[in-house]
Amino acid sequence: LMLLVRALSGLGAAALSVSLAAVGDYFPPRRRGAAVGVVVGLSATSGTLFVPLTGALADLAGWRSALAALGLVAAAVSLLTSRLPATTSSAAPLARLPRGAGWYYLCQVLGSSQYNGTFTYFGAFLASRYHLSTGTVSLIYGLGGLGFFAGSVLTGRTLPPHARLLFIALVGAGSIVPLALMFGAWHLGLTIALVAAFTALRGGIVAALYGATGDLDPGRRGMLLSLAQAASQLGIWLGATAGGAAVAQGGYAWLTGTVCTLALAAALSALAATYKRTRV
Helix, strand or coil, X not given: CHHHHHHHHCHHHHHHHHHHHHHHHHCCHHHHHHHHHHHHHHHHHHHHHHHHHXXXXXXXXXXXXXXXXXXXXXHHHXXXXXXXXXXXXXXXXXXXXXXXXXXXXXXXXXXXHHHHHHHHHHHHHHHHHHCCCHHHHHHHHHHHHHHHHHHHHHHHHHCCHHHHHHHHHHHHHHCHHHHHHCCCCCCHHHHHHHHHHHHHHHHHHHHHHHHHHHCCCHHHHHHHHHHHHHHHHHHHHHHHHHHHHHHHHHHHHHHHHHHHHHHHHXXXXXXXXXXXXXXX
16 A cells, blocks of 8 residues: 555656646746746745644644545646646647757756755754754755755756756756765854755756746647656666665765766766857
């Protein structure tokens, strides 16, 4: 039963791509970037907020009550979205990917890998390095979620569509600096500041990448963004696997090297996507 529930929860990941596709239909181009930033930011922030709340409910009333509460929330959201007006996007099948789309998806895989490879093991690092409780680590993760939200919203509101890929490449390369320093033996306050900086940069990158992917072919935005979300899920698995192997082999120093290498590769794939699109 638990495996079935876990498998069905994967449908929630698909909801993000559908939401982003709907944003492209409901919002005009001049407001679309800001809307994408809000949706991407809320997707991260909601996880930050609801995971500890659901855990607390499970402790108080049992895991069945927690799952039932999540089911009620999902049913309410489904009811609300069913009342939205129909969109006018083309329903034609995606015969083949637009030019350069493969680089977009590679960037998605690599970026998701380095982000999730970092935060899968960063909590254990914080607990051992600073002797923090689980609750304190959760608060730091919550601050990271707020940084992600701020970065995605700010990027969505201010970044011109034609500058997205270059932004992803430059900011992705720049994010290596706080990423490399996060696992250092610093004062806790500095570590928290580095987490906030890194997550804000990552939030901006994700918002820009989803926006750029959806604009590759507006008539088939839903399929393109679904593939982007699948690439992100693949990155989660890859990051957790590569990070675990790095920690087992050489500790957090190896983990730092692994995730920084993934971040650099993601930035280079964004540059390759820029080159491909300019040659269309």
